[in-house]
Amino acid sequence: MSVTLSDVAQQAGVSIKTVSRVVNNQTDVSKPTRERVLQVIAALGYHPNALARGLAQQRSHTIAVVSFGLDRYGPSRFVVGVERETEELGYSLLLTLLRRSRPGQSDAILAHLSSRQVDGIIWQAPNVGDTQNWIRPERLAQLPPVVINGLPNPHVTTVSVDNHHGAHAAVQHLASQGWRRIGFLAGPAEFPMSIERRQGWCDGLTAYGLDPDPALMAEGEWTAQGGAAAMETLLARRPDVDAVFAFNDAMALGAMSVARRAGRRVGYDLGVIGFDDAPDAAFYEPPLSSVHQKIADLGREAVRALVRLIEAKLKGGSPPSPVLILSRPEVVVRRSSLRGVQ
Amino acid sequence: MSVTLSDVAQQAGVSIKTVSRVVNNQTDVSKPTRERVLQVIAALGYHPNALARGLAQQRSHTIAVVSFGLDRYGPSRFVVGVERETEELGYSLLLTLLRRSRPGQSDAILAHLSSRQVDGIIWQAPNVGDTQNWIRPERLAQLPPVVINGLPNPHVTTVSVDNHHGAHAAVQHLASQGWRRIGFLAGPAEFPMSIERRQGWCDGLTAYGLDPDPALMAEGEWTAQGGAAAMETLLARRPDVDAVFAFNDAMALGAMSVARRAGRRVGYDLGVIGFDDAPDAAFYEPPLSSVHQKIADLGREAVRALVRLIEAKLKGGSPPSPVLILSRPEVVVRRSSLRGVQ
DNA sequence: GTGAAAGCGCTAACAC
DNA sequence: GTGTTAGCGCTTTCAC
Numbered sequence: 001m002s003v004t005l006s007d008v009a010q011q012a013g014v015s016i017k018t019v020s021r022v023v024n025n026q027t028d029v030s031k032p033t034r035e036r037v038l039q040v041i042a043a044l045g046y047h048p049n050a051l052a053r054g055l056a057q058q059r060s061h062t063i064a065v066v067s068f069g070l071d072r073y074g075p076s077r078f079v080v081g082v083e084r085e086t087e088e089l090g091y092s093l094l095l096t097l098l099r100r101s102r103p104g105q106s107d108a109i110l111a112h113l114s115s116r117q118v119d120g121i122i123w124q125a126p127n128v129g130d131t132q133n134w135i136r137p138e139r140l141a142q143l144p145p146v147v148i149n150g151l152p153n154p155h156v157t158t159v160s161v162d163n164h165h166g167a168h169a170a171v172q173h174l175a176s177q178g179w180r181r182i183g184f185l186a187g188p189a190e191f192p193m194s195i196e197r198r199q200g201w202c203d204g205l206t207a208y209g210l211d212p213d214p215a216l217m218a219e220g221e222w223t224a225q226g227g228a229a230a231m232e233t234l235l236a237r238r239p240d241v242d243a244v245f246a247f248n249d250a251m252a253l254g255a256m257s258v259a260r261r262a263g264r265r266v267g268y269d270l271g272v273i274g275f276d277d278a279p280d281a282a283f284y285e286p287p288l289s290s291v292h293q294k295i296a297d298l299g300r301e302a303v304r305a306l307v308r309l310i311e312a313k314l315k316g317g318s319p320p321s322p323v324l325i326l327s328r329p330e331v332v333v334r335r336s337s338l339r340g341v342q
Numbered sequence: 343m344s345v346t347l348s349d350v351a352q353q354a355g356v357s358i359k360t361v362s363r364v365v366n367n368q369t370d371v372s373k374p375t376r377e378r379v380l381q382v383i384a385a386l387g388y389h390p391n392a393l394a395r396g397l398a399q400q401r402s403h404t405i406a407v408v409s410f411g412l413d414r415y416g417p418s419r420f421v422v423g424v425e426r427e428t429e430e431l432g433y434s435l436l437l438t439l440l441r442r443s444r445p446g447q448s449d450a451i452l453a454h455l456s457s458r459q460v461d462g463i464i465w466q467a468p469n470v471g472d473t474q475n476w477i478r479p480e481r482l483a484q485l486p487p488v489v490i491n492g493l494p495n496p497h498v499t500t501v502s503v504d505n506h507h508g509a510h511a512a513v514q515h516l517a518s519q520g521w522r523r524i525g526f527l528a529g530p531a532e533f534p535m536s537i538e539r540r541q542g543w544c545d546g547l548t549a550y551g552l553d554p555d556p557a558l559m560a561e562g563e564w565t566a567q568g569g570a571a572a573m574e575t576l577l578a579r580r581p582d583v584d585a586v587f588a589f590n591d592a593m594a595l596g597a598m599s600v601a602r603r604a605g606r607r608v609g610y611d612l613g614v615i616g617f618d619d620a621p622d623a624a625f626y627e628p629p630l631s632s633v634h635q636k637i638a639d640l641g642r643e644a645v646r647a648l649v650r651l652i653e654a655k656l657k658g659g660s661p662p663s664p665v666l667i668l669s670r671p672e673v674v675v676r677r678s679s680l681r682g683v684q
Numbered sequence: 685g686t687g688a689a690a691g692c693g694c695t696a697a698c699a700c
Numbered sequence: 701g702t703g704t705t706a707g708c709g710c711t712t713t714c715a716c
Contacts, residue, residue: 002484004709016688051397069422083412279413279565365694
């Protein structure tokens with residue numbers, strides 16, 4: 001059915017090995033031979049069979065990205081970055097999505113991926129349920145991982161946003177506007193990201209002599225809907241809250257909607273800031289201040305780090321020591337966080 | 343390095359083939375033998391090598407999804423549906439993203455995918471540049487495709503939203519509210535989706551005795567930014583416009599932001615409706631009316647259709663005739679499209 | 685420079 | 701019920 005190396009070899013009157021050399025751009029082929037082979041390849045429309053190559057080489061030139069959902073801005077933007085870099089470095093991308101609350105799934109996924117002989121794996125999924133335990137020493141050698149936004153782990157290469165810094169900066173900005181009772185709309189409690197941002201919020205408040213009262217924090221899903229629910233809780237518990245820092249822009253959107261219904265004017269008597277700086281945020285009403293992070297770049301960085309691990313493993317030296325790559329997000333000020341003058 | 347069939351066979355004192363039978367759940371293995379083999383498999387931690395299996399069977403149990411971006415709601419939600427169904431049917435998912443304006447890329451992608459022996463391909467990408475020409479008869483037999491939201495093509499199985507119907511229904515809703523000069527904010531001209539929605543808008547206006555003046559249409563990128571730009575154009579050309587139907591919710595968001603700055607009150611003297619009904623739309627200000635589509639279901643449908651093609655090809659019968667699967671979107675009314683009374 | 689032969693881990697005929 | 705023998709398409713070792 002499909003054209004194989006030996007078809008080409010026969011047609012060109014050379015051995016299989018010679019064709020293989022040409023295909024892989026190796027030396028030791030005379031110019032005329034090479035050219036004849038290339039011609040036959042073009043004429044026959046030969047394409048190497050990646051499965052066969054992978055089987056012979058014991059590597060698939062494929063990396064897997066395990067993500068938690070894709071319908072929210074952060075994860076999908078991240079995967080875009082991953083895909084771009086993956087393609088540029090000559091790998092294919094296998095996509096696997098984690099389901100919420102399916103016990104034992106991370107083991108099943110890992111088994112599946114290693115059965116597919118992926119060369120490495122990018123784990124962009126929060127520690128939900130058992131998913132934190134999949135990293136075991138035996139595994140690290142077999143299937144190099146890079147973890148995204150995970151809790152720091154000295155054994156594993158991690159690529160993250162500096163969540164603590166971002167949250168701290170957000171609070172600092174709010175405080176500098178004169179807001180005093182600054183709430184936090186947290187994402188799901190299991191997300192390391194949310195834990196770190198919460199800590200940044202806490203520390204920021206403390207640094208400004210403000211009170212990180214636990215009642216000023218409310219938790220919700222990381223959607224507009226979740227943000228709205230959390231905001232309702234917060235307003236009920238602390239009606240005197242005068243600003244909120246939301247886990248992400250979608251939650252901030254939901255919060256603004258609830259605040260409006262409650263008669264609060266965002267940008268006047270309520271300050272709001274989000275996290276992500278998604279492209280839509282600038283068009284919300286009022287335009288949303290946010291903590292900008294370059295998520296796609298994070299994805300590229302993750303792939304580069306992973307490929308380094310993969311190549312090092314192939315070279316056979318001792319495994320390179322895990323690194324922690326942190327990127328610094330920055331506050332983008334729009335109207336929602338200002339203390340407008342009426 | 344890794345455990346193979348023959349390791350298991352040796353350890354269990356049976357032949358390779360017997361182990362293979364057990365692994366693949368085939369009959370003709372006595373109960374005690376089967377159990378002994380299973381034990382050894384568990385003890386050794388054996389996992390089948392998917393590459394080897396693929397090579398031997400001439401199929402990879404992998405399908406590819408080619409998408410155009412992933413940072414917008416539609417495409418990413420679609421891929422979520424695809425991933426779910428793919429996993430349930432026992433396939434892996436290879437993700438490839440199309441870059442805007444890279445000539446010849448579709449041929450390169452196809453070559454790459456067929457070299458990876460994918461069993462089929464889901465093409466969820468607009469006809470940008472040369473990408474419409476990749477479907478050629480020779481290819482259809484080799485690599486079964488399912489096209490999403492493409493222009494109808496009698497040779498190819500297509501899964502789409504009924505864009506014409508959705509647009510028509512949106513216009514009908516706006517007209518029923520009493521709006522008379524209804525504009526259309528189109529997405530990029532090359533998108534079949536945009537072309538079909540435009541036609542639906544046109545036909546809807548005509549059906550209501552309204553004028554589909556070309557000046558009532560403005561085109562932009564399918565982002566909030568693009569919607570804002572298109573809205574500016576539209577307002578400049580036809581300041582008397584009293585409602586707009588936007589290609590998607592993000593564009594509607596941008597349009598509302600511009601309208602507000604221009605002193606128009608959405609939901610009072612300007613009606614706005616989007617398309618997609620993304621989860622955020624309900625939290626915009628004002629809450630956005632939209633045309634709801636079940637995008638994830640579309641993804642599942644696409645995978646099912648593709649797997650049908652794949653299995654049919656394996657059975658070796660004549661290729662099944664291409665089908666067209668259309669899903670009907672529905673208008674969801676919120677405040678933005680209403681003609682409020684002051 | 686070039687080629688022959690073995691083998692990657694599995695499945696598929698066909699024997700026993 | 702179970703085993704033997706060829707491949708699948710490629711890379712790799714080593715000989716020429």
